[in-house]
Amino acid sequence: MRRIQAIAWNTFREAVRNKILYSLLFFAVLIILSALAMGNLTLHEEIRMTRDIGLFGIDAFGVIIAVFVGVNLLYKELDLKTVYTILPKPLHRWEFVLGKWLGMLLTLAVQMGVMALVLGVTLWLQEAQFDAPMVKAVWLLFVNVMLVTSIAVFFSAFSSPFLSGFFALGCFLVGRSVPDIRALAAKLGPLAKTVLETGCTLMPNMHLFYPSGAIVGAEEVSVHRDFVSASYLLTTTGYGVAYSLIVLILAMLIFRKRDFV
Amino acid sequence: MSDVVLRADDLAKTFRLGFFRKRIEAVKQASFEVRRGEIFGYLGPNGSGKTTTLKMLMGLVFPSRGRAEVLGRPVPDRRAKRRLGYLPESPYFYDYLTPEEFLDLVGALFDVKRAERRARADRLIERVGLSSARGRPLRKFSKGMLQRIGIAQSLMGEPELVVLDEPMTGLDPIGRKEIRDLMLDLKREGRTVLYSTHILPDVEMTCDRVAMIFAGRIRSVGPLSQLLTARLLSTEVCLRPGAAGLPELPAGARKSENPDGLLIDLPANADVDAFLRAVLAAGARVHSLTPRRESLEDLFVREAANQDQGAA
Ligand SMILES: Nc1ncnc2c1ncn2[C@@H]1O[C@H](COP(=O)(O)OP(=O)(O)OP(=O)(O)O)[C@@H](O)[C@H]1O
Ligand SMILES: [Mg+2]
Numbered sequence: 001m002r003r004i005q006a007i008a009w010n011t012f013r014e015a016v017r018n019k020i021l022y023s024l025l026f027f028a029v030l031i032i033l034s035a036l037a038m039g040n041l042t043l044h045e046e047i048r049m050t051r052d053i054g055l056f057g058i059d060a061f062g063v064i065i066a067v068f069v070g071v072n073l074l075y076k077e078l079d080l081k082t083v084y085t086i087l088p089k090p091l092h093r094w095e096f097v098l099g100k101w102l103g104m105l106l107t108l109a110v111q112m113g114v115m116a117l118v119l120g121v122t123l124w125l126q127e128a129q130f131d132a133p134m135v136k137a138v139w140l141l142f143v144n145v146m147l148v149t150s151i152a153v154f155f156s157a158f159s160s161p162f163l164s165g166f167f168a169l170g171c172f173l174v175g176r177s178v179p180d181i182r183a184l185a186a187k188l189g190p191l192a193k194t195v196l197e198t199g200c201t202l203m204p205n206m207h208l209f210y211p212s213g214a215i216v217g218a219e220e221v222s223v224h225r226d227f228v229s230a231s232y233l234l235t236t237t238g239y240g241v242a243y244s245l246i247v248l249i250l251a252m253l254i255f256r257k258r259d260f261v
Numbered sequence: 262m263s264d265v266v267l268r269a270d271d272l273a274k275t276f277r278l279g280f281f282r283k284r285i286e287a288v289k290q291a292s293f294e295v296r297r298g299e300i301f302g303y304l305g306p307n308g309s310g311k312t313t314t315l316k317m318l319m320g321l322v323f324p325s326r327g328r329a330e331v332l333g334r335p336v337p338d339r340r341a342k343r344r345l346g347y348l349p350e351s352p353y354f355y356d357y358l359t360p361e362e363f364l365d366l367v368g369a370l371f372d373v374k375r376a377e378r379r380a381r382a383d384r385l386i387e388r389v390g391l392s393s394a395r396g397r398p399l400r401k402f403s404k405g406m407l408q409r410i411g412i413a414q415s416l417m418g419e420p421e422l423v424v425l426d427e428p429m430t431g432l433d434p435i436g437r438k439e440i441r442d443l444m445l446d447l448k449r450e451g452r453t454v455l456y457s458t459h460i461l462p463d464v465e466m467t468c469d470r471v472a473m474i475f476a477g478r479i480r481s482v483g484p485l486s487q488l489l490t491a492r493l494l495s496t497e498v499c500l501r502p503g504a505a506g507l508p509e510l511p512a513g514a515r516k517s518e519n520p521d522g523l524l525i526d527l528p529a530n531a532d533v534d535a536f537l538r539a540v541l542a543a544g545a546r547v548h549s550l551t552p553r554r555e556s557l558e559d560l561f562v563r564e565a566a567n568q569d570q571g572a573a
Contacts, residue, residue, distance in 0.1 A: 002369055002372055003369065003370050003372065005369070006366055006369035006370055007370075010355065010358075010366050013357070013358075013362075014355065014357055017357040018357075080353050081349065081352075081353050082353060082354060082355060083321075084316075084321060084349035084352070085347075085349055085352060085354060085367075085411075085414065086370070087319075087320070087321060088319040088320060088321065088337075088342060088345065088347040089342060089367065089370040089371065089418070090339045090340075090342040090343040090370065090371055090372070090418070091339070091342075091370050092339060257323075259321070259322045259323055260316070260321040260322065261276065261313075261316070261321075261322055
């Protein structure tokens with residue numbers, strides 16, 4: 001445990017001392033502030049806008065940072081050959097991967113926490129609240145970001161950072177469009193339908209984590225109303241964690257067989 | 262055989278490169294043993310496969326053939342790694358960390374408790390001469406300083422066996438001497454050192470035994486004294502001839518002028534005793550007699566030449 005913790009903490013420390021993360025954070029702040037700048041709206045509309053744009057910002061920046069962090073922090077160890085020093089230490093290779101991943105999650109949790117805090121303050125200035133639906137929404141986005149990180153780590157266990165980033169982002173975009181692809185499949189012939197359906201089952205369904213506006217259990221989900229139920233939150237979190245772990249274990253297996261040259 | 266701490270048994274590694282899977286035989290055949298308490302030199306020219314061999318022994322690269330064993334266990338084994346220290350070639354460390362932070366991280370990987378980690382880090386920073394660089398991020402370290410912190414991290418786990426890949430690169434003459442002394446200290450503490458290099462004078466000063474690798478194949482393994490003294494190249498006799506002049510020189514001998522008189526270079530197979538008796542009888546004064554043994558450099562060059570012939 002001490003070993004995994006040491007790797008995780010070091011990963012977090014690296015990310016914090018890495019200036020690029022701050023600039024991404026800066027952009028997120030900018031988006032939220034832009035919500036404030038939307039004048040000429042009734043107060044009610046303004047709060048609505050803030051919540052929508054704020055969540056969109058947290059989502060977009062969370063995912064971008066997740067891909068960047070997931071690909072970069074592992075790749076850097078391989079590229080700069082710090083692994084040569086670390087792996088001959090009394091540490092299993094999987095412990096190294098797990099430690100890196102936990103460190104990335106910690107980094108992303110802090111990033112998303114700060115973004116959520118900024119959003120909360122913005123809402124507070126508008127005399128609105130960062131209420132339970134918002135907390136649930138941000139939580140789901142965090143689970144989504146965790147999944148994206150795991151996928152990025154998986155790809156960077158065997159391919160170049162550019163390709164890994166490309167694939168991870170691709171998975172995210174396709175994953176978010178799973179319901180649309182399903183709808184499309186329903187209109188196609190039997191073969192195309194089977195192929196698309198299978199693809200949709202295997203791909204991570206990331207639409208689950210951003211359900212605002214979607215129909216869940218015959219009702220439209222909205223952060224401006226009740227958002228999702230506790231059981232939805234639980235099962236979706238379970239889905240995200242399980243999918244992450246499977247992908248992470250695959251990454252560990254690949255890592256176990258790798259030559260570090 | 263408990264006194265063997267590291268064993269390379271018929272190791273080979275073939276890399277495959279590029280789209281056509283071009284084969285590169287980085288190591289073709291490497292077998293040697295390192296015994297407890299010795300300083301073992303792993304010598305070879307650039308690109309001969311030293312780093313690749315060491316990486317196989319450290320579990321970074323999987324051998325294509327053969328077996329690697331460290332501290333009595335097949336590689337990689339976490340229990341063996343606990344008693345092992347390793348410095349990679351031209352090391353690069355987390356550049357955002359200070360030496361203290363970096364050593365603390367390494368100590369944690371050895372499951373060392375926090376207070377003990379701090380104490381060890383302090384001692385090692387002192388030992389490798391980096392006290393003045395405390396609190397400075399590694400990104401601001403010079404090449405030689407990085408090499409020093411690299412050696413410090415290899416000792417963080419108080420290892421029985423220390424494996425160093427070219428520990429002298431990037432060091433100035435003083436630094437090299439310090440590292441040589443450090444290796445001798447480690448030996449005195451009962452630790453075993455295996456290091457790769459192509460700096461031969463360092464080897465002559467430190468190593469008990471060596472292995473030499475050329476183009477991926479180990480050519481000779483043994484105590485330095487045995488590999489070298491086995492070969493007497495020639496005997497140099499410095500003398501001033503007497504009134505009777507010089508007797509006839511043995512076949513193959515060469516004569517040259519020298520401020521003290523004459524320098525006679527007798528070939529290895531000459532009968533030195535008979536020659537001496539003859540010149541003394543002729544009234545000469547002998548100033549000195551020096552057997553010229555093969556230096557490590559001679560051996561190195563000869564083995565490299567053999568290798569070229571073998572390859573041709
Ligand atoms: N990842 C790799 N892929 C392909 N070939 C490689 C790889 N690593 C090393 N080689 C080749 O294997 C051979 C041995 O390399 P190695 O680094 O082991 O040599 P070395 O003895 O350590 O050399 P040096 O003294 O320069 O450090 C070289 O010809 C090198 O080009
Ligand atoms: Mg090398």
